Amino acid sequence: MDVSVPCPSDFVVERFIGRGCYSFVYEIRKTTGFDSGSKYALKRFLLENDSAIKCVLRERRILERLALCDFQSPFLPMLCYSMWKNYSSAFVLREGSGCDLYDLLCHVGCLSESNTRFYIAEIICGLEHLHSLSIVHLDVKPENILFYPDGHVFVSDLDRSYDISQNIKPTLDDFTGTPLFMAPEVARGEAIDTRSDIWSLGVLVAEMVTGPIRREAENTAEEFKRARMGTYSIRGLKRLSKPLQSFFSACLQRQHTQRPYLKGVKELRFLKCVDWCKAGSRLLRPPYSTSELRHRLTKEDKTSVPSTDVNLLSGAFKPWIPVKFNSKMTQSANTGDFEPEDIPSSLKKAGYTEEKLDSLFNSFNFIHPNLRTSPADTDVSDSLSKLTVKLDTKGSVDSIPNTKHSKGLVNNNSMGPIPFRRPRSRGTSIGD
Secondary structure, eight states: OBOOOOOGGGEEEEEEEEEOSSEEEEEEEEOSSTTTTOEEEEEEEOOOSHHHHHHHHHHHHHHHHHHTSSSOOTTSOOEEEEEEETTEEEEEEEOOOSOBHHHHHHHHOSOOHHHHHHHHHHHHHHHHHHHHTTEEOOOOSGGGEEEOTTSOEEEOOOTTOEEGGGOOOOOGGGSEEOGGGOOHHHHTTSOOOTTHHHHHHHHHHHHHHTOOSSOOOSSHHHHHHHHHHTOOOOTTGGGSOHHHHHHHHHHTOSSGGGSOOHHHHHTSGGGTTOOHHHHHTTOBOOSSOOTTOOOOOOGGGOOSSOTTOHHHHHTTTSSSOSSOOSOTTTTTTOSSSOOOOSSOHHHHHTTOOHHHHHHHTTTOOEEOGGGSBOTTTSOHHHHHHTTSOOOOOSSOOBOOTTOOOOSSSOOOOTTOOOOOOOOOOOOEETTO
16 A cells, blocks of 8 residues: 655654755654654755755755665665645755864864774765766765764765766856865866865865865855865875875865776775775764764754744744854744744745746655555665664774774874864855
8 A cells, every 4th residue: 555745744844954055954753654653754845946956856856766776775865755835945855973074173173084084984985876876966065964963974965966967068057066075177167076175075084074165255256266266285294194185186186087086096005005895884983973963053053042942843844944144044944933934935936936946846755665665565774774784782893903993082183182173164056
């Protein structure tokens, strides 16, 4: 028997986690169906402009491709449900811990090379599956590397990703990402290639070990100028190991044709000691416990309202959020009593009508294949287990060589504690 797409009433919203450029994220719990009691992450979108709509539909297409694959990578997000109702769109995703790599860096400072190697190995496992499908992530950064409760990580936020397999010439809106991590060819609007992610991977490793590759720019225009030029500086480069220096030399080539693909990156000396079979099976021991981590909001997103405030949670499935943030993007629409029109005026000015939106989102609703049949037709526990990443038990797990396992959040950087200082950033399209 087929199972219908769930309604908002099928979930209980438990807490607010954070927000992205066009989305708000909540922790929710299913209250009906054979997955009743399961916890998920709800990613609710604010369709405020043309760019937001393109981001939502782009991520929806890619998440469906991933969900329909025979192999379900634990290092990538999993779409369980997607819903379109009352001109409001939402994803129901496999839940993480609510914290990301940015939170870890803020808590412990920069990481040792061996601990960095662990996270990069798992990130590469996620990117490898994306690249095998001809999908370029385009926004690899600490904020988009999320933790599972057991300390392993996965690559999230595919709303900026580009699907090369469509064989469509990229438009200006496709050249996107966060300027600090954006490959030069993407920032210049010249090319999108899987090796664009290799540049971002190199920037990410630098940020994890020594800090940001560039100082904060005065404005967005200056950020993009630096990104187009591909300028960077790695703090204390000569004090780093020779294999890591070679890693940066390979990944941070300004010409993307001179960078290796992921297969070549895995063969670099810095990653030679990684057992890739164990990494791909999540059998390497995470260097840090995430029990002490807490998610840090951006300054503009901070509000006196607690994450479990009833008014904040009640807006999870509505076209508006009943809380006023400091951000210019939402300050006029989130006063608590104000209910905006179904279609924002900005969308109407861009030519969007109810009919056009209904047409664009006609196939938006989705149920993961493992959730499409009722308990009478399948083994419930088997279906749910395929949607859940198995957490580490007391069984055999290995550390990457030369990695000392930390039971708590302790900095093991051989160069001495280096505080991590960079404002939390969101993906920014060149066309925004």
